[in-house]
Amino acid sequence: MDSNGAHTVGVLGVGTMGAGIVQLAAQTGHQVVACDLSVDALEKAQLYVRDGLSRFVGRDAFSEKEAEEHYDRIHWTVNLEDMAGVEAAIEAIVEKVRPKKEVFAALDEILPSGALLLTNTSSISITDLASATGRPDKVCGTHFFTPPPVREAVEVPRGLLTSDETVEKVKALITSFGKLPVVLKKDVPGFVGNRFLMPMLIEAARLLEEGVASKEEIDLLVKKGIGFPIGPFELGDFIGLDVGLDVISYVHEELGDPYYAPPRLLKELVRAGRLGRKTGGGFYEYPEES
Numbered sequence: 001m002d003s004n005g006a007h008t009v010g011v012l013g014v015g016t017m018g019a020g021i022v023q024l025a026a027q028t029g030h031q032v033v034a035c036d037l038s039v040d041a042l043e044k045a046q047l048y049v050r051d052g053l054s055r056f057v058g059r060d061a062f063s064e065k066e067a068e069e070h071y072d073r074i075h076w077t078v079n080l081e082d083m084a085g086v087e088a089a090i091e092a093i094v095e096k097v098r099p100k101k102e103v104f105a106a107l108d109e110i111l112p113s114g115a116l117l118l119t120n121t122s123s124i125s126i127t128d129l130a131s132a133t134g135r136p137d138k139v140c141g142t143h144f145f146t147p148p149p150v151r152e153a154v155e156v157p158r159g160l161l162t163s164d165e166t167v168e169k170v171k172a173l174i175t176s177f178g179k180l181p182v183v184l185k186k187d188v189p190g191f192v193g194n195r196f197l198m199p200m201l202i203e204a205a206r207l208l209e210e211g212v213a214s215k216e217e218i219d220l221l222v223k224k225g226i227g228f229p230i231g232p233f234e235l236g237d238f239i240g241l242d243v244g245l246d247v248i249s250y251v252h253e254e255l256g257d258p259y260y261a262p263p264r265l266l267k268e269l270v271r272a273g274r275l276g277r278k279t280g281g282g283f284y285e286y287p288e289e290s
Contacts, residue, residue, distance in 0.1 A: 007173065010035065010086035012103060014045035016240070016278065017120055018092035020148035023049045027056065027070040027149065028177050033083055034076050042076050049074065052149055080106060088116040088173060090142055095246040097124055101132035108133040116169060118142045123190045123247040125254070126159035136161035140170045143191060144179075146239055157184040157191050189254035190247065197235065198248050198260070204232035205263035215283050233283040236266075237276035241283075245270050 009025045010033040011018050022034045022045065036042050053067040062070070075082065083089055089107050093099055100119065107117055117139045119129055130139035140162050143155035154174045158167055167183060174181035184191060190198060204218050213221070219231025236244050245266050252260035269275075269282060276282035 007031070007087045007176070008033070008085060009173075010083040010089040012036070012080070012083065012089060012091050012107065013093035014041055015092065016048070017144065017146060017148065018090075019045035019048040020052070020146065021090055021092060021120065021144055022074060023052045023070075024144075024149045024177050024179075026073045027053065027062070027067075030073065030176070032074045033086055034074050035078070035080060035083055037078055037080075039078060042078065046076060052147075056149070081110060083107065084110050084112070086111065086115060088118055088169075090118045090120055092120040095121060095123065095243055095250070097128065097250070100124065100129055104129055104132040104139070108135060114138075116140065116166060116173075118170065120144055122155075122194050122243075123250050125189065126157050126162065126187050130159045130161060137163040138166050140166050141184075141191070142170060142174065143193065145193065151179075153180045153182055155184065155191050155193055156181045157187055159187050190251040194247050194251070198244065198251065200232045201236050201244055201266070202248065202260070202263055204236075205265045208233075209263065209265050237282035237284055237286070240276050240278055241266060242270050242275045 008031040011022045011025070012035050014022060014034050014036045022032050025032045034045065036045070050071065053070055056062060057064050057067050089111055091100060091103055093103060100121065104117060111117065117133060117135065119126065119141055120143060121129070121141060122143050126139060126141045130136035133139060136159060139159055141155065141157035143157065145151035145153065156167065156170055156174065171181045171183065207213060207218055208215055215233045219233050222228050222231045230238070245262055248260055248262045252262065273279060274281045277286050280286050280288065
């Protein structure tokens with residue numbers, strides 16, 4: 001940490017969520033190591049961050065010069081070894097247990113002994129992920145909501161062995177990002193956010209399967225009747241139907257509750273490669289912007 005309270009933060013995995021975290025960290029004064037094994041993912045993330053910073057310039061949050069300074073704080077790399085000097089590494093890869101544990105084990109070998117190992121998982125046990133490391137006391141969840149530069153709160157689930165000192169450091173880091181950390185008292189599948197959101201997607205898919213109403217009508221009722229800012233099908237497409245399916249499947253497996261059995265329609269869309277906005281189509285179609 002420098003004299004201004006800025007940290008060197010690593011982000012592993014720069015899909016939509018990871019890129020958003022990279023932007024957020026950089027625009028709040030932190031040096032960032034943005035790592036992904038895919039050059040294509042890095043190139044897309046660079047465009048995402050530049051566009052995101054431009055949006056903040058358009059809202060007069062900071063100047064174009066400041067936006068360039070923020071962007072210049074980011075080191076883009078395909079080399080995991082470049083994470084060796086970070087004070088906190090945030091994992092933001094696919095929402096599956098095995099790949100996350102594999103990268104946690106790899107990071108554990110590379111990071112300084114005092115560095116924090118954080119995960120953007122939205123559902124997976126922190127205790128389980130921490131078991132892949134030799135520093136379970138320094139492992140904690142930092143579940144950002146999408147898009148990370150905009151959403152105000154961050155879920156902070158702690159594992160069974162996460163130390164109080166680590167939790168305090170995580171709270172300070174999240175606060176330095178300009179966000180509100182909410183520490184959860186228990187490490188439960190789906191945490192708080194997805195225990196609310198995923199049932200909404202499950203119910204919407206089942207209502208559609210049963211022919212109760214069209215997807216447009218269900219979304220309309222949720223927005224204009226209940227008053228939510230976004231409908232369940234729009235939300236699913238926004239976060240990615242593959243991510244939604246991974247979360248629902250994990251919670252179903254962990255709890256053994258038949259309610260969380262993934263809807264057939266959701267599984268079919270994912271199998272067909274219709275993952276939402278990021279693939280141009282999910283429940284809805286999304287023509288490419290010119």
